[in-house]
Amino acid sequence: MNEGTFVSALRALADDPAARGLDDDAAVLEFGGESLVVTHDTLVQGVHVREDEDPADIAWKLVAVNLSDLAAKGAEPLGVLVSHMLGEGDERFVRGLGEILAAHDVPLLGGDTVRAEGRRSWGCTAIGRATHTPVPDRRGAQVGDAVYVTGVLGRAMLGLEDRGSGSANDFAYRRPQPLLAEGRMLAPVVTAMMDVSDGLLLDCWRLARASRCTIQLERDSIPVADPGRADDCMRWGDDYQLLFTAPADAALPVAAACIGRVENEGGDVLRLDDEIVSPEDGLGYQH
């Protein structure tokens, strides 16, 4: 059973046939008159983090990627649960965990520690409160909308190559910043939103597919950290910027680059300067 089939089988089990929370957006749950946002991500040594990664950076990234999922929902964090496989560098793990929790004022609610030999993995569940309803997801892009992305893409990629240098790119790779404040400000304005975790092109393709529309991107308008390696920057993940669509005349509360348009022509999903691109072309990090 390949991953797509497995996820489809899981979706068939889920109450909501779209089962947004499965490898997609965070799940939204109505509770006590509010909208609760819940997300879970697992990091595996040698897959999502390097074998020799500083455990402090692993802890930071573990929580950051989950908070980034809340950011894309315009949610404010209520707390996290962390599942930790005990091993080398646990002091460093605790330190990194403390740093990200303090940086975003997020309570550690609980979790689980397990002891096992072999490859380590870490899980985090983040719980948040939606600050705006309807809660944004990746399904709402409308024909005529503009497509935007915050920040600059490819900094984490450059940081990985520059690892340990203490440079700004190194920091971008090791300590990704979940854009919680930006997500909350954008939530009332956007028609669709998600974070860029697996590469801009792949995540644009996913947004377009979920919204059943065509996204037309303009290569020259995409902000990249190294123009000489624009193709790589657009395909590399780990930047955790926010990708969103909004009416073309909307006043945006945060700085973002307009990188394209939502169109609806035939069955194309994503076009880059009029060239049709798809995941088979290697648009980003598929896991």
Added chain:
Amino acid sequence: MNEGTFVSALRALADDPAARGLDDDAAVLEFGGESLVVTHDTLVQGVHVREDEDPADIAWKLVAVNLSDLAAKGAEPLGVLVSHMLGEGDERFVRGLGEILAAHDVPLLGGDTVRAEGRRSWGCTAIGRATHTPVPDRRGAQVGDAVYVTGVLGRAMLGLEDRGSGSANDFAYRRPQPLLAEGRMLAPVVTAMMDVSDGLLLDCWRLARASRCTIQLERDSIPVADPGRADDCMRWGDDYQLLFTAPADAALPVAAACIGRVENEGGDVLRLDDEIVSPEDGLGYQH
């Protein structure tokens, strides 16, 4: 850093110094005028489940142990998130997951799939709504209370030895039943409650320590599946019965055996027929 030190370090990070959710009770979060109960448990191949376990049984157990944590809070499940490491037998995993979700009418809200070589692990986060406040935890036992346990201990142990036979014990081992209805009925009556996941004696010791009291157990009153192996039955985990304390004259809404008393004499934590016992004596499954 050993596990105790690690958990202590995490607790120091947590808002609530007792940090109930760390390898302990599920966490309780006030939200929208209600009490949300959140718990996360990870199962690791070769540690919590056998190498040759049927993936359908792994999926069942993964969700069941988390729902059992909700049961001990008197909470009704709102949904679960599942983190799954893809591999052999994924069809069976989906089937077992579907079975437990249907059995307890619990929505699958989302989760994460990862692909990795080597030892597999699975995570589950369960989210529930408390049906009674204050939400029971393991800290509330009062001197003079009676100590109770539901069901019979050691059936999962016998089932492991009898695995694949289709016997009732085999079923108890492979398909533990979270006592959600019982937990909800007991919540208004108990002074402290937890589920027995790691062995009755160890979990009694933990309850006594958390409540800062002495628990005196009577060996002959403890319901065991095999009286000839009572010591093993009291130390084996995986039964997921509910252990609780309540005033000695309370009318109980569910069947439970009275197995001892809460006393407060000196610094002893747990006594079994007047013999002091402690985790160093091997009271249960420590992981």
